[in-house]
Structure formats: structure tokens, C-alpha cells
Amino acid sequence: xxxxxxxxxxxxxxxxxxxxxxxxxxxxxxxxxxxxxxxxxxxxxxxxxxxxxxxxxxxxxxxxxxxxxxxxxxxxxxxxxxxxxxxxxxxxxxxxxxxxxxxxxxxxxxxxxxxxxxxxxxxxxxxxxxxxxxxxxxxxxxxxxxxxxxxxxxxxxxxxxxxxxxxxxxxxxxxxxxxxxxxxxxxxxxxxxxxxxxxxxxxxxxxxxxxxxxxxxxxxxxxxxxxxxxxxxx
Amino acid sequence: xxxxxxxxxxxxxxxxxxxxxxxxxxxxxxxxxxxxxxxxxxxxxxxxxxxxxxxxxxxxxxxxxxxxxxxxxxxxxxxxxxxxxxxxxxxxxxxxxxxxxxxxxxxxxxxxxxxxxxxxxxxxxxxxxxxxxxxxxxxxxxxxxxxxxxxxxxxxxxxxxxxxxxxxxxxxxxxxxxxxxxxxxxxxxxxxxxxxxx
Numbered sequence: 001x002x003x004x005x006x007x008x009x010x011x012x013x014x015x016x017x018x019x020x021x022x023x024x025x026x027x028x029x030x031x032x033x034x035x036x037x038x039x040x041x042x043x044x045x046x047x048x049x050x051x052x053x054x055x056x057x058x059x060x061x062x063x064x065x066x067x068x069x070x071x072x073x074x075x076x077x078x079x080x081x082x083x084x085x086x087x088x089x090x091x092x093x094x095x096x097x098x099x100x101x102x103x104x105x106x107x108x109x110x111x112x113x114x115x116x117x118x119x120x121x122x123x124x125x126x127x128x129x130x131x132x133x134x135x136x137x138x139x140x141x142x143x144x145x146x147x148x149x150x151x152x153x154x155x156x157x158x159x160x161x162x163x164x165x166x167x168x169x170x171x172x173x174x175x176x177x178x179x180x181x182x183x184x185x186x187x188x189x190x191x192x193x194x195x196x197x198x199x200x201x202x203x204x205x206x207x208x209x210x211x212x213x214x215x216x217x218x219x220x221x222x223x224x225x226x227x228x229x230x231x232x233x234x
Numbered sequence: 235x236x237x238x239x240x241x242x243x244x245x246x247x248x249x250x251x252x253x254x255x256x257x258x259x260x261x262x263x264x265x266x267x268x269x270x271x272x273x274x275x276x277x278x279x280x281x282x283x284x285x286x287x288x289x290x291x292x293x294x295x296x297x298x299x300x301x302x303x304x305x306x307x308x309x310x311x312x313x314x315x316x317x318x319x320x321x322x323x324x325x326x327x328x329x330x331x332x333x334x335x336x337x338x339x340x341x342x343x344x345x346x347x348x349x350x351x352x353x354x355x356x357x358x359x360x361x362x363x364x365x366x367x368x369x370x371x372x373x374x375x376x377x378x379x380x381x382x383x384x385x386x387x388x389x390x391x392x393x394x395x396x397x398x399x400x401x402x403x404x405x406x407x408x409x410x411x412x413x414x415x416x417x418x419x420x421x422x423x424x425x426x427x428x429x430x431x432x
Contacts, residue, residue, distance in 0.1 A: 029258050033265025040265075040272030047276040051283050058286040065293040072300035079307035082314055093313045096320035100327070140323045157342075160335045169327055171358070172334045178353035178366070201323050204315040206308055208301040214318040224321045227328065227426065 071211060078212045088216060095228050098167050101200040104132060104143050109198050112168055113147065115234040120158035122151035126193075144173070145196040153179070156190050163196070167233040171197040325426065332358045332422035336391055341365060341415075344381035344388035349374040352410075361417045363392075368408040375400070375411055382415050393418045 021027060082089055101108075106129045117124045126148035133142045151159065156177060163170050177192040215221065304311070337356050341363070345351055353366035369375050375397070382388035382395040394416040401410045 030261070033261045036265035036269035040269040043269075043272040043276045048272070048279050051276070051279045055279065055283050055286060058283065058290055062286065062290050062293060065290065065297060069293060069297050069300060072297060072304065076300055076303050076307075079304060079311055079314075082310050083307055086310060089310065089313050089317070093317055093320075096317055096324065100320045100323050102316060137326070139319050140326070157335065157338055160338060164331075164333055164335055169324070171327070171331050174355075174357040175334045175337075176353070176355045179351070199323065199327055201316065201319040204312060204319060206311055206315070208304050210315070212311070212314055212318075214314050214321075220325070221317075221321050223426070224324050227324065 068209065072208060075208075075212055082212075085216060092216070092225060095225065098233065099169050099228055099231060100140075101168065102203050104141065104200055106143060109143060109145065109168060109170075112166060112234045113145065113163075113170070113196065116162045116166055117149055117159060119234070120151070120155050120162055122149040122155050122159050122192075124149050125191075130195075139201055141200050141202060143198045143200065145198070147192075147194045147196050149192050151190055151192065152188065153190055156192055159192075162232070165230070165232050167228075167231040169199055169231075173197050328426060329423070331424070333424055334422065336422050336424075337363050337417070340382075340388045340391035344378060344384070346374045346377045346381065349378050358422075361419075361421075363415045363417060364398075365413040365415060366411070367413070368403070368406070368410045370408050372409060375409065379413065382413070388415070391415075391417055391421045 015023070022031075110127055110129070113127060114124060124147070126146055128146050130144045130146050133144065134140075135142060149156075149159065160172070160175070163172065173195040175192065175194045177190050179188050179190045181188045334356055338354070341351060341354060346369075348371060349367055349369040351365060351367045353364075355364040367378070369378070379395050379397060382392050388395070392415040396414050396416075398412040398414050402408075403410050
């Protein structure tokens with residue numbers, strides 16, 4: 001009562017209304033618990049609850065990171081094994097690279113088609129690169145060639161069979177031929193037109209998280225490697 | 235009675251003051267207790283979170299070490315992944331490949347001796363082969379159509395052969411014809427085991 005009745009004067013100093021309010025008995029009595037309860041609530045709402053959410057995220061991240069480390073270790077182990085078999089890997093890679101190159105290698109492809117044609121004694125009249133497209137799967141790129149030649153019937157059969165057996169894979173997208181008989185000589189000439197497709201798989205992008213599923217002893221891989229032996233290198 | 239009332243006033247004030255004091259004390263205790271509980275809860279959660287963050291950082295460092303080791307094998311990894319892609323691509327290409335030599339052989343096997351095939355058109359996305367030709371005899375043309383469906387000859391590939399047009403070329407004395415032969419499903423494809431044996 002003394003404090004509230006003498007707000008203006010205390011020990012010779014003037015009190016502000018706020019200081020007087022703080023000094024009031026109600027504030028002294030109720031002030032601390034009234035402040036502590038909201039402060040505790042703020043700690044829980046603004047501190048504990050968001051941190052708890054962060055903890056749950058961290059626990060998930062830790063589990064994921066542990067799994068990732070396991071996968072990376074497994075990949076490392078496999079790569080170490082493959083590095084011990086690098087000679088075999090190189091050999092197989094070269095064999096497969098001959099069938100499906102890592103780049104378009106158009107000049108080499110044109111040369112191969114020329115050689116196949118020469119082997120079957122067909123005269124190439126048109127041979128031109130007409131673009132690249134990506135297959136729907138995305139891993140294979142197609143290289144398209146326009147081809148035309150003149151030959152006999154048996155030479156054409158030889159050419160088609162040779163293309164189908166060429167070391168660098170070439171498919172026929174379309175084939176059209178017409179024959180003409182020279183009335184004077186009686187010689188039949190077959191004019192063939194074809195669209196040829198060859199393929200390449202671009203050099204893969206290396207990402208640490210990409211797993212290695214390949215095995216040199218995989219039966220399907222061995223079967224594929226066996227298929228390559230039947231193709232003729234030009 | 236008046237005296238009694240005056241005497242009873244003093245204990246009631248004291249009791250009220252005591253009750254108020256008790257209320258204030260409890261309220262203070264609750265306030266402090268709640269605050270301390272909040273502080274401890276926050277502190278505990280924060281410490282746990284900090285320890286998890288530290289653990290996660292350590293795991294990230296471990297992962298970085300593994301990645302650095304993997305990077306040392308970049309060349310071999312590139313070849314291994316390349317082999318994986320090429321091996322599966324080879325299988326895919328050979329499985330989907332149309333062997334036009336089969337069509338040429340089927341037409342050749344079906345052709346009677348006095349009939350000349352003057353042209354063939356075939357496309358991978360069409361199941362029809364267009365055959366142009368000429369003959370001096372309609373009997374040969376009929377035999378050719380029959381042979382195209384004969385299981386021993388063209389019938390290994392074709393399921394149907396339709397004569398689209400026949401024109402008599404009076405100057406040459408030949409009948410020029412166009413046949414559309416329908417290829418059976420996957421008729422131009424070769425299984426990979428057969429491919430290996432070829």
C-alpha cells in the first residue's frame with residue numbers, strides 16, 4: 001500500500017509508471033508464474049515440436065545413408081573384383097563395341113557397308129547418312145543410312161545376308177528392289193534401295209549411386225557373347 | 235452476538251490470507267514446474283537432435299570416402315556399365331530384327347521357272363510384302379500364288395497372298411502382276427538360339 005500510494009517519490013528518485021507497475025504487489029505475486037507458463041509453452045511449441053520433427057527426418061536420413069553406404073561398399077567390392085579381371089573386361093568390351101559402338105562412328109559404318117557391297121560384287125549408287133534418332137527405351141541411338149545399289153539377283157541375296165551377319169549390327173528398315181533386263185544383252189540388273197539402321201550406345205554417365213548388376217559369368221551375357229562370334233568383321 | 239462477530243473476523247481474514255498464499259504458492263510451483271519441464275524437454279530433444287546431426291555428418295563423410303574410392307575405378311566402371319548396356323541392347327536389337335533374307339528366300343522358293351519377279355517392297359513396320367512380276371502364262375501365276383501359301387515353300391512366311399492387279403503387256407506378250415503377300419506374325423524374326431546356330 002505504501003508503494004502504490006507513493007508512486008512519484010522513492011528515496012529521492014522519480015519512478016516511471018512502468019516501474020511502479022512492476023513494483024506492484026500483484027505483479028510481484030502473480031508475475032513470475034504468469035510469465036513462466038507462456039514461456040514454457042513457447043519452448044514446447046517453437047522449440048521442442050519442430051526439433052522433434054527434425055529428429056524424425058534425421059532418423060530417416062541416417063537409415064537411408066547407412067543403406068547407401070552399404071550399397072557403395074558393395075559397388076566398391078564389385079569394382080575391385082572387375083579391376084582384377086580388367087583384361088577380360090577389355091576383351092569383351094571390344095567385342096561388344098564392334099557390334100554396338102559407343103559413338104555413331106558414321107565413317108566407319110559407311111566403310112563397312114561399302115566393304116560388304118564389294119564382297120558381294122554389288123555396285124553402290126547411293127550411300128548417305130540421313131540422321132540419328134533415339135529409341136524409346138533411351139539407351140540405344142539409331143544411325144540411319146540411305147542405300148542404293150545395282151547388282152544381280154544372287155548378289156542382292158548375298159548383300160542382304162551379309163548385312164544381317166555384319167559385325168557392326170545393321171538392320172534393314174525397308175527394302176525395295178526392281179529388276180530390268182537389258183534387251184540387247186539379256187542381262188538382268190537389280191536396282192535395290194534400302195534404309196539401313198545401325199546402332200550405338202552412348203558412353204554411360206557415371207553416378208556413384210548407380211548399382212553394378214553386371215557379371216561376366218551371367219548366362220545371358222555369355223549367350224550374347226557367343227552370338228557375337230557368328231558375326232563377320234569387315 | 236455483536237462481540238462474537240467482531241472476534242470471528244480476525245481468523246477469517248487470516249484464513250483467507252493463508253488460502254490466498256497457498257494458491258499463489260501452488261500457482262508459482264505449477265509455473266516453475268511447467269517451465270522446468272518444458273526446458274528439460276526442449277534441452278533433451280535438442281541434445282538428441284544434435285547427436286543425430288553429428289552421426290549423420292559422420293555417415294556423410296563415410297559415404298564421401300566410399301565415393302572417392304569408386305571414382306578411382308571410373309575407367310573400369312565405364313566399361314562395365316558400357317558392357318551392360320551393349321549386352322542388353324544386342325539382345326533387344328537381335329530380338330526385334332526383321333530378317334529380309336527370309337522374305338527373299340520365301341519368294342524365291344515359291345517362284346515357278348517361267349515367272350520373273352521384277353520387284354519386291356518390304357518394310358519393317360508393315361506385315362505385307364508387295365511382289366511385282368511378269369509371266370507368259372497365267373498357269374504360272376496361279377502356281378506362284380499357290381506356292382506362296384505352300385508350307386513347304388512361301389507358306390513358311392506368308393499367311394495370305396492376294397493378286398492386286400494383272401495387266402497384259404501385249405508388246406512383250408507377258409502378263410504383269412502385283413501380289414500382296416501377308417507375313418505371319420513375327421515371320422521375319424529369328425529366335426536368338428536359331429541366330430546362334432545360323
